[in-house]
Amino acid sequence: MSAFIEKILRESKIAYGLFDQDYFLQDNSALLARYTSGRLQKKSATLWDIFPELVGVEDKIAELLQQSTKKFEFEQLTRLTMDEKIQYFTLSLYPYKDDTISNNFLLCIITDTTKETSLQQEIQQQRNEILLLQATVHQYGIGDEIYGESSHIQVVREFIEKIARIRNTTILLHGESGTGKNLVAYTIHKKSMEQDSPFVEINCASIPDTLIESEIFGYEKGAFTNALNSKKGLLEEAHGGTLFLDEIGELPLPLQSKFLSFLETKRFRRLGSTQEHTVQVRIIAATNRNLQKAVENKEFRQDLFYRLNVVSTELPPLRQLGRDVIILANHFISSFACEFGKKISGLSKEAEHKLMDYHWPGNVRELRNVIERAVIFAEQKQIMPNDLILFENAPRAKAEPDHFVLPDEGLLLSAVEKKLFAQAIEKAAGNQTKAAKLLGLSLDTFRYRVKKFKL
Numbered sequence: 001m002s003a004f005i006e007k008i009l010r011e012s013k014i015a016y017g018l019f020d021q022d023y024f025l026q027d028n029s030a031l032l033a034r035y036t037s038g039r040l041q042k043k044s045a046t047l048w049d050i051f052p053e054l055v056g057v058e059d060k061i062a063e064l065l066q067q068s069t070k071k072f073e074f075e076q077l078t079r080l081t082m083d084e085k086i087q088y089f090t091l092s093l094y095p096y097k098d099d100t101i102s103n104n105f106l107l108c109i110i111t112d113t114t115k116e117t118s119l120q121q122e123i124q125q126q127r128n129e130i131l132l133l134q135a136t137v138h139q140y141g142i143g144d145e146i147y148g149e150s151s152h153i154q155v156v157r158e159f160i161e162k163i164a165r166i167r168n169t170t171i172l173l174h175g176e177s178g179t180g181k182n183l184v185a186y187t188i189h190k191k192s193m194e195q196d197s198p199f200v201e202i203n204c205a206s207i208p209d210t211l212i213e214s215e216i217f218g219y220e221k222g223a224f225t226n227a228l229n230s231k232k233g234l235l236e237e238a239h240g241g242t243l244f245l246d247e248i249g250e251l252p253l254p255l256q257s258k259f260l261s262f263l264e265t266k267r268f269r270r271l272g273s274t275q276e277h278t279v280q281v282r283i284i285a286a287t288n289r290n291l292q293k294a295v296e297n298k299e300f301r302q303d304l305f306y307r308l309n310v311v312s313t314e315l316p317p318l319r320q321l322g323r324d325v326i327i328l329a330n331h332f333i334s335s336f337a338c339e340f341g342k343k344i345s346g347l348s349k350e351a352e353h354k355l356m357d358y359h360w361p362g363n364v365r366e367l368r369n370v371i372e373r374a375v376i377f378a379e380q381k382q383i384m385p386n387d388l389i390l391f392e393n394a395p396r397a398k399a400e401p402d403h404f405v406l407p408d409e410g411l412l413l414s415a416v417e418k419k420l421f422a423q424a425i426e427k428a429a430g431n432q433t434k435a436a437k438l439l440g441l442s443l444d445t446f447r448y449r450v451k452k453f454k455l
Contacts, residue, residue: 006029006030006031009029009031010030010031013031013111013112014029014031014109014110014111014112015028015029015030015031015032015034015035015109015110016028016029016032016107016108016109016110017029017032017050017107017108017110018096018105018106018107018108019046019047019105019106019107019108020103020105020106021065021103021104021105022046023046023047023048023061023106024044024045024046025045025046025047025050026105031110032050032110035079035087035089035110035112036050036079047061047106047108051077051091051108053074053077053091054074054091057072060072061093061106064093064094064095064106065095065104065105065106066095066104067095067097067104069095070094070095071092071093071094072092072093073090073091073092073093074090074091074092075090075113076088076090076113076117077089077090077091086114086222087112087114088112088113088114088116088117088118089110089111089112089113089114090110090111090113091108091109091110092108092109092110092111093106093107093108093109094106094107094109095107118228121228122228125228128211145187146160146180146183146184146187147324147327147328147331148321148324148327148328149323149324149327150320150321150322150323150324152316152320152321152324153316153321153324156184156313156315156316159313160184160187160188160191161191163188163192163311164188164191164192165192166192167192167193167282168282169282169310169311170263170282170283170284170285170307170308170310170311171185171188171282171283171284171285171310171311171312172248172284172285172286172287172291172308172309172310172311172312173185173284173285173286173287173312173313173315174286174287174288174312174313174314174315175286175288175314175315175316175317176288176315176317176363176442177288177362177363177365177442177443178318178362178363178364178365178366179315179316179317179318179363179364180315180363180364181246181286181315182201182244182246182286184315185201185242185244185284185286186199186244188242188284189241189242189244189282189284192282193240193241193242193282194240197240197241197242198237198238198239198240198241198242199238199241199242199244200234200237200238200241200242200243200244201243201244201246202215202216202234202243202244202245202246203246203247204245204246204247204248204249204250204251205246205247205250206247209252212251212252212255213252213255213258213271214231214233214271215233215234216233216234216235216255216259217233217235217258217268217269217270217271218230218231218232218233218235218236218270218271219231219233219270219271219272219273220270220271220272220273221272222272223270223271223272223273224271224272230270233268233270235262235268235277235279235281236277236279238279238281239279239280239281240280240281241281241282242281242282242283242284243281243282243283243284244284244285244286245283245284245285245286246285246286247286247287247288248285248286248287248291248308249287249288249289249291249294249299249300250448253299253300253301256300256301256304257301257304259304260301260303260304260307263283263304263307263308264307266278266279266280266281283308285308288442288445289445289448291305291308291309292305317360317363318360318363318364318366318367319359319360323356325355325356325360325367326347326352326355326356328364328367329347329355329367329371329383330346330347332367332368332371332372332375333346333347333371333374333375333383336371336372336375336376337375340375340376342375342378343381344375344378344380344381344382344383345381345382346382346383347382347383348382348383348384348385350384350385351382351383351384351385351387351388353385354385354388354390355367355388358390361391361437361442362443370388370389370390371383373389374387374388374389391437417449417453418453418455420439421435421439421446421449421450421453421455422453422455424436424438424439425450425455432446432447432450
């Protein structure tokens, strides 16, 4: 009978161990040795020898022996097999009483969960991959060409032409959210690199801090729990081309030092590896934050700022581009009319005036969204004023009051700022877009401050 039971347990990948009141092993199945990594010595092994993970929960174990609790469970314990593969199992502990000798025992049931746990980790890794792919999908918004005739746009074009001749210089693009920093980065790449050179983009604000280092530098198998296979980082993917780091101001401080080291040496190590890799890649970074203030506030490394700011330019907001608003709007109308199968020739004069009078806090990205909606719902051959849904009634940022007097004893500016943000959120009933407008800030800047103040 015992051989029959052993066969069932082995087929089910289940083992057991029976421990006495002094926690010495008294009986066990043959399969127990497989889960103990050489710790099993049948006559002298204790519970703590075989399962050191239980050290620290002695009170829980004692309650089981006293039969005051019925079960205690540990999930996803790990062991290395003889061929150095990771093995996962669940350890379940139960009180057991032998009436024949009036003693209490501790019964440990060990269930192999390697297959199930590995599948869960693969699923989690795939979810992370999807998240990272979504964050790096390149959506230029206004095509692969820079539209406009204003002097501001001419300056941007001249900058691109000059910098495209130099392939290795690090570039920093400043500008409000929605001004087309990714388009400028891609245009520089196209004009300075070979046709098949990779252009790799990552938004530093959209990747969790726990993933961004492995995404940029890559990792080796076993570097962390879900690292089931080795993976190249974006630096290696961009070898011979361009790596565009959008929202560089959100790069976590611990990672800034490592990235600075790469910029200086062009060498790096994957997570979990001691081997150095070398790549040839142009770095273009972009931000809508004031990095100099971030440096002053100890939120961004000064040395990294200077290293990134070798060549920089400020992209103009849409409200400064004059008639370029109409040029861009007509371009979007043509694109969306073709996409949606609608016959719309352009804007009516009244619609043009409405677009020109608007302040465009969301810049080109907002204009694109406004035109897309207008084309979808337009019923005439031209876009009419009623087709354009703008936030014209949204509160504008008011001028700073001139009657404010600084107290003689001074004040803590950060505390005042935090209170203003809290009041804005309260007045906007929790709507961050409205709250940002009350303070005259972009939504990205507002969200950053909210995170900073932990509101």
